[in-house]
Amino acid sequence: MLSLRQMTPGDIARGIRLSAQAGWNQTEADWRRFLDLEPDGCFVGEVDGELVATTTTRVFGPIAWIGMVLVDPTMRRRGIGTAMMEHALAYLAARGVATLRLDATPLGQPIYQRLGFIAEYELAxxxxxxxxxxxxxxxxxxxxxxxxxxxxxxxxxxxxxxxxxxxxxxxxxxxxxxxxxxxxxxxxxxxxxxxxxxxxxxxxxxxxxxxxxxxxxxxxxxxxxxxxxxxxxxxxxxxxxxxxxxxxxxxxxxxxxxxxxxxxxxxxxxxxxxxxxxx
Ligand SMILES: CC(C)(COP(=O)(O)OP(=O)(O)OC[C@H]1O[C@@H](n2cnc3c(N)ncnc32)[C@H](O)[C@@H]1OP(=O)(O)O)[C@@H](O)C(=O)NCCC(=O)NCCS
CATH class of the missing domain: 3.40.630.90 (Aminopeptidase)
Incomplete structure (x- = not known):
């Protein structure tokens, strides 16, 4: 069963493993920055006490960015990514944010589309x-x-x-x-x-x-x-x-x-x- 909570500095090592598994580029300094700048808005998902998912947010006044939407490869396609996003969206709604933005990978894009996100432009x-x-x-x-x-x-x-x-x-x-x-x-x-x-x-x-x-x-x-x-x-x-x-x-x-x-x-x-x- 999935349980969600705020990320803490103690989760960073596992976060790094998840981003490395996905072939991403983030370092410990990046993960620390997410937590330093939005300590209440970074989340982890756990199954049986094991950290299997992350999502970070960053509020810039009326605009927020969502990032680090990651699910352990063995736990994908069970709704965890969507649940993480819904949790982050609820946090951002409570912060009164008017615009949400993110850069989607092909794996993430269908989830965001279902949650009402619209494609703006592509980055290479x-x-x-x-x-x-x-x-x-x-x-x-x-x-x-x-x-x-x-x-x-x-x-x-x-x-x-x-x-x-x-x-x-x-x-x-x-x-x-x-x-x-x-x-x-x-x-x-x-x-x-x-x-x-x-x-x-x-x-x-x-x-x-x-x-x-x-x-x-x-x-x-x-x-x-x-x-x-x-x-x-x-x-x-x-x-x-x-x-x-x-x-x-x-x-x-x-x-x-x-x-x-x-x-x-x-x-x-x-x-x-x-x-x-x-x-
Ligand atoms: C993108 C990512 C976070 C999605 O996580 P996830 O937990 O698999 O997401 P969900 O389970 O909510 O949805 C994924 C798919 O599984 C389907 N699904 C959800 N629950 C399901 C279930 N119980 N049974 C079968 N399929 C299910 C969803 O409909 C969705 O299908 P679609 O992609 O064909 O539209 C994950 O693939 C990942 O970490 N990828 C690598 C990093 C990445 O690209 N992150 C996105 C950055 S923008």
Whole structure:
């Protein structure tokens, strides 16, 4: 019999095993971040006292993201994934959230569709070994003074106030968040972080094509010789062209879905998402 409860730090090791089993990229630092940023909104499912399922949420004011919908392979197709989602949806309804969003895999998409989610657009996950790249001398690590402008730019691009998430990423690893020096207001930023299988490059937000390219290249330059993933909206021509030119290839597609009020994004500013858990 399935029982659901809030996730605690003691569940992280089992969460890592579940995400690794699914071939996902999350590390202990990612799982800690989910719990640090939404301590009441991360859930586990247990059968006979054994943790077999997870789901995380992250509330950004009126918008929430759902992620880490994972069920142990031996326990699938018995309604556990749906029950986890329903539990997360009830939590988010109680928080008064108007819009729910997520990036769906082919296994997850039918469940979300039945729960009223609508497909928005596709993201391609590009993968490869970073060839390195020429680095625009103006690209520097983001400073404390730039964080507010960065969060403003991100809010305009994504229609979502992700200031808490962006500050968290910057505070934990300031060298992995990049922007163009001396340009105000900020023209763009790029971040990257370590993963179990590859460095995830993203988010990348840029107001102009040359800025996006310079920031994406700067991330590649810092990751020369490393495996990288970049999740790029499939209809983003400049970012797609950049990924092709840098020798990356498409590993798989994810479908971005929403339920409730649609979110107004400036879509062509979003070069790369932060990964499936936060858009
Ligand atoms: C996606 C995932 C979480 C689904 O978990 P799950 O527990 O199998 O989900 P459910 O059992 O609620 O639903 C899965 C299917 O089983 C069916 N099902 C549910 N209860 C059933 C039962 N008692 N008997 C037979 N079939 C059943 C559902 O109708 C659904 O069918 P469909 O996919 O053909 O529409 C799981 O496959 C998983 O962890 N996949 C890897 C990670 C992943 O892709 N996660 C989604 C991220 S967006």
């Amino acid at each position: 996950r590009w993968e490869g070994v970073s060839p390195g790249a020429g680095c625009d001398g103006r690209v520097c690590a983001v400073t404390a003074a730039q964080i507010e402008g960065l969060a403003d730019l991100d809010r305009r691009a994504t229609g979502t106030d992700r200031q808490g998430l962006l500050r968290y990423l910057w505070e934990h690893s300031p060298q992995t968040m990049l922007a163009l020096e001396g340009v105000t207001p900020l023209a763009g930023y790029a971040a990257f972080r370590g993963g179990a299988r590859a460095f995830q490059i993203g988010p990348i937000v840029a107001r102009a094509g040359d800025v996006g390219r310079a920031l994406a290249d700067a991330a590649l330059a810092r990751l020369a010789g490393q495996n990288v993933f970049v999740d790029i909206p499939r209809d983003h021509g400049s970012a797609t062209q950049w990924a092709q030119e840098r020798g990356l290839h498409v590993q798989r597609h994810l479908v971005r879905m929403f339920r409730g009020q649609p979110v107004q994004e400036i879509h062509h500013w979003l070069w790369a998402s932060s990964g499936p858990e936060n858009g």
